[in-house]
Amino acid sequence: MRQEDPVADSAAAQHERDAMRRAVALASRGAGLTSPNPVVGCVVLDRTGRAVGEGWHKRAGGPHAEIHALAEAGDDARGGTAVVTLEPCHHTGRTGPCTQALLDAGIARVVYAVADPHPVASGGAAALAAAGVDVAGGLLADEAAAVNAAWLTSVALDRPYVHWKFAATLDGRVAAADGTSRWITSAEARADVHRLRAECDAVLVGSGTARTDDPHLAVRGLPGVRQPLRVVVDTDASAVRPGARVLDDAAPTLLAVAEDAPEPPAGRAEVLRLPRAADGTGLDLTALLSALHERAVRSVLLEGGPTLAGAFVAAGAVDRVTAYLAPVLLGAGPQVLTGAGITTLAQALRLHVTGTAQLGPDLRVTAVPTRTEES
Secondary structure, eight states, rough: OOOHHHHHHHHHHHHHHHHHHHHHHHHHHTTTTTTSSSSOOEEEOOSSSSSSEEOOOOOOTOOHHHHHHHHHGGGGGOOOOEEEEEEEOOSSSSOOOOOOOOHTOOOOOOEEEEOOOOTOOOOOOHHHHHHTTTEEOOOOOHEEEEEEHHHHHHHHHSOOOEEEEEEEEEEEEOOTTTTTOOOOOOOHHHHHHHHHHHHEEEEEEEEHHHHHHOOOOOOOOOOOOOOEEEEEOTTTTTOOOOOOOOGSSSEEEEEEEESSSSSOOOTTTTEEEEBBBBBSSSSSSHHHHHHHHHHHEEEEOOOOOOOHHHHHHOOOOEEEEEEEEEEEESSOBBBBBOOOOOOOOOOOEEEEEEEEEETTTEEEEEEEEEEHHHH
16 A cells, blocks of 8 residues: 655645635636626636646636636646645536546546535535546635625525625714715725625615615726626615616616505516515515515625614624725714614624725725624
8 A cells, every 4th residue: 555655645635725815815706707607716726736727707708717727727736736726616507517527637646625515516526436537625614704705695695695895984974964974984995896796796775765865886996797686675666766877788687666655657667566564664674685586696795774674683694794994983864783682781683793994994894794604
């Protein structure tokens, strides 16, 4: 029996870890471009552990990450290792199965981070192992899952991943007592919001924001991005007026109204009629998220005001929070969150901070609910 060289094994393991970190970084480049498919990155190592090819899933319907990486690696892939952030797919959709491409390239080992939970595409690891490929899973799984959180959440819950974004003063106000709110945060922070929009499938606001701000909601300043669906929750069809900015042709728009609401001035927008919430305030959020999921929306950027945000928090439908905090004090005015159903500290939605950054004079804080992290 051949004895393994522990030094060589250690070096090989480090090559694979480095390759997986690179693959995670590559996967992130597909954010906002691959939906309803996942973001995936892949690095191919030759027999010596040298990186000879890399790629990422660039758009839905296009070649998968493995295909790009194998093409770059060429003959050097034979006998080598494919390091990929998601278990290679084993089905034929708009593209062929990556498992077969890996076998055709002569890959001897596949290391993946996260098992594919999709019932159609899963099974790649077992198929590769059955064909004689050495397969290992779980390497840097947390990092790979984090970059693919939107898609993984949508598969697990059959609803879009909801990312709540807000801008506030240090004393938690989203506007002054007279309603003025432009601008609490700096130009740098506002530019970053457009990055978040570009990474999501839909941007969602409520009737209060539509009525007060007449928001445009399209991505600006980032050429080549796919514009997200603009969604306005206008329960009584009274907030979006003729000529509203969301009715232009810069991006598609969906107006969500109650089943018994009058006909809104849709213009170029699609109208979606939904049941009202059980308590009579607003729309049934479960029905809204289900309807968006059926439209291939896998991630939503919630930019609504305190009332809509409170409804999402009360429904347990917030998966990530990004707060832009300005070094400003107002002392009065609407707060970040209302109507969330939280009446005592024991009911507080606890968050785990995943990142902070200074943008101009402002502080960006990104966090996820503790329950989401644990799950």
